[in-house]
Amino acid sequence: MEQELDKLVGIQIQLLRLSKGWSQEYLAEKSSLHRTYISQLERGLKSPSIRVLFQITSALEVPASTLIKMVEDSLNADERGTN
Amino acid sequence: MEQELDKLVGIQIQLLRLSKGWSQEYLAEKSSLHRTYISQLERGLKSPSIRVLFQITSALEVPASTLIKMVEDSLNADERGTN
Numbered sequence: 413m414e415q416e417l418d419k420l421v422g423i424q425i426q427l428l429r430l431s432k433g434w435s436q437e438y439l440a441e442k443s444s445l446h447r448t449y450i451s452q453l454e455r456g457l458k459s460p461s462i463r464v465l466f467q468i469t470s471a472l473e474v475p476a477s478t479l480i481k482m483v484e485d486s487l488n489a490d491e492r493g494t495n
Numbered sequence: 496m497e498q499e500l501d502k503l504v505g506i507q508i509q510l511l512r513l514s515k516g517w518s519q520e521y522l523a524e525k526s527s528l529h530r531t532y533i534s535q536l537e538r539g540l541k542s543p544s545i546r547v548l549f550q551i552t553s554a555l556e557v558p559a560s561t562l563i564k565m566v567e568d569s570l571n572a573d574e575r576g577t578n
Contacts (some may be wrong), residue, residue, distance in 0.1 A: 421545055461542040462504055462563075477567055480545075481560040 416490070419456030420483045421465075426477065428472045443459040443471035502539030503569045507562050508545045509537040528555035 419469040429439050436440045436454070440447040445467065453468075461466070462476075498545070512522050523530040527550065535541045536551075543551070543560075552559040 417546055417549055422525040459544040459546040461544050462548060463500055465545060466500055475564075475567055477560045477564040479514075480563050482558055484558055 416454065417483070417487070418459045420458065420486045421457040421479075422454040423480050424482045424486070425450075425468060425472075428469075428474060432472065439468070439471060443467045443487075498539065500566070500570070501542045503564065503566045504543065504562075505537040505539040505575070507535075507555070507565045507569070508551060508555075511552075511557060512537075515555065522554060526550045 429436070434442075436447050437448045439445075440450045443450075445464065449458065450468075453460055453464075465479070466476050469479050472479075512519070519527075519530050519533045522528075523533045526533075528547065533551075536547075542549065546568055548562070549559050552562050555562075
């Protein structure tokens with residue numbers, strides 16, 4: 413469940429980035445983070461701090477709570493799917 | 496703004512814990528975290544990972560997105576206050 417959570421967070425960050433047509437490089441620049449870190453986040457290899465979450469969602473111009481809500485909805489969908 | 500964010504997260508965790516009448520020890524036990532870590536979080540001395548956020552909000556029986564939304568509302572209120 414914990415790796416699952418990081419993966420879902422990564423997927424949502426990637427979806428929001430792609431919906432803007434941005435490269436990882438551009439998101440990295442906008443959020444003052446390294447491109448390799450963005451890449452690791454998107455693959456669920458890192459669990460971002462809330463502080464980093466706010467840096468990224470601010471760059472993506474969505475509220476952090478919206479991204480978290482999308483992750484919760486995915487988690488719930490997964491749980492229903494496997495029951 | 497970054498320390499501010501960690502402080503607001505800590506305050507919201509503390510408010511939710513106190514609204515349940517729980518000690519830091521009890522929240523620590525419920526969330527499988529150390530009491531000293533809960534204490535540091537509540538004082539804004541640590542920025543929790545999203546994974547830890549979900550552990551705590553699951554223990555507190557509120558969605559993580561609700562806590563983040565409360566933090567965003569506090570941040571916005573602060574910004575309005577200082578403009």
